[in-house]
Amino acid sequence: MPPDDETTALDSDLIAHALGGSPLPFRLLYFPALDSTNTYAMRLPPDEALEGLVIITDHQTAGRGRVGRAWEGFARQQLTFSLILRPPFAANWLMMASALAVHKAITGVTGLAAAIKWPNDVLIGGKKVCGILIETSGAIAVIGIGVNVNGSLAHVPELAARATTLEDEAGRPLSREALAAALLLALAEHYDAMRSHGDAGREAVRLAWRDRLNTLGADVCIDQGQTQVTGWAEDVAEDGELIVRRDDGERVLISWGDVSISD
Ligand code: BT5
Numbered sequence: 001m002p003p004d005d006e007t008t009a010l011d012s013d014l015i016a017h018a019l020g021g022s023p024l025p026f027r028l029l030y031f032p033a034l035d036s037t038n039t040y041a042m043r044l045p046p047d048e049a050l051e052g053l054v055i056i057t058d059h060q061t062a063g064r065g066r067v068g069r070a071w072e073g074f075a076r077q078q079l080t081f082s083l084i085l086r087p088p089f090a091a092n093w094l095m096m097a098s099a100l101a102v103h104k105a106i107t108g109v110t111g112l113a114a115a116i117k118w119p120n121d122v123l124i125g126g127k128k129v130c131g132i133l134i135e136t137s138g139a140i141a142v143i144g145i146g147v148n149v150n151g152s153l154a155h156v157p158e159l160a161a162r163a164t165t166l167e168d169e170a171g172r173p174l175s176r177e178a179l180a181a182a183l184l185l186a187l188a189e190h191y192d193a194m195r196s197h198g199d200a201g202r203e204a205v206r207l208a209w210r211d212r213l214n215t216l217g218a219d220v221c222i223d224q225g226q227t228q229v230t231g232w233a234e235d236v237a238e239d240g241e242l243i244v245r246r247d248d249g250e251r252v253l254i255s256w257g258d259v260s261i262s263d
Helices: 012-018 037-043 092-110 166-170 176-196 198-211
Strands: 027-031 053-057 078-085 115-117 121-124 127-137 140-148 219-224 227-236 242-246 251-254 258-261
Touching: 012 027, 012 176, 037 053, 037 078, 037 127, 037 140, 078 176, 092 115, 092 121, 092 127, 092 140, 092 166, 092 176, 092 198, 140 176, 176 198, 198 227, 219 242, 227 251
Parallel strands: 027 053
Antiparallel strands: 053 078, 078 140, 115 121, 121 127, 127 140, 219 227, 219 258, 227 242, 242 251
């Protein structure tokens, strides 16, 4: 990655301007650096955690993944933000809607082919380009999204084999502002459909998400820490759980874990 001074700070006004007319009342709170946008959002007092508030930073120094893992930040290269919502439905629908929105924004802005690894990593050429962490507290849901946009991970040994950036894949740097606007607009559109059209709206999102999963119809291993499940990924259930036909023939529902596709 080039040093900070060769890169440009994120223009959050440009993003805010592009979000006009969206069904969500977006408001952006920009920080040049922050430990974790999710941590910041989760610590807000309830009367400040308003629907549509986006905490966005140019340099996340202690980004969090699932189950206590870390998300590596690269100053002024990534898109790193958390969106606060107050959904009238369960958070699993946000997991599907947010992965779908990231997929749509990445393919739309870059023209690259992308896939979703169940439940919500977005991959290009099999390598992770985006991670999503959704946390809830009472009525509040925080959707944290990190996308590797510019620079290269080729010289980051711990990530190079499994992760990539949009610039590495597209062969050109990309506008983080354009990607942020496309992503937030797509997410607002899916959220609004799920709110306004009830079950039908949510089912449309689920099917679109399901269509983009690279996990189905493959032999998989699901790592759940102490437990590993191996089998054939048959489908996803109505609420997004992964349906796996285990090697012993039994059909099990998987609600969390890290999936790898067996060769
Ligand atoms: C995730 O967790 O992928 C969720 C990452 C969410 C990050 C966003 S950024 C904004 C918001 N604020 C936060 O503090 N977090 C959210 P998980 O599925 O557990 O994957 C974590 C694993 O991904 C790590 O153990 C690494 O193997 C890998 N990883 C870490 N940094 C990465 C990066 N920059 N690009 C690709 N892979 C990475």
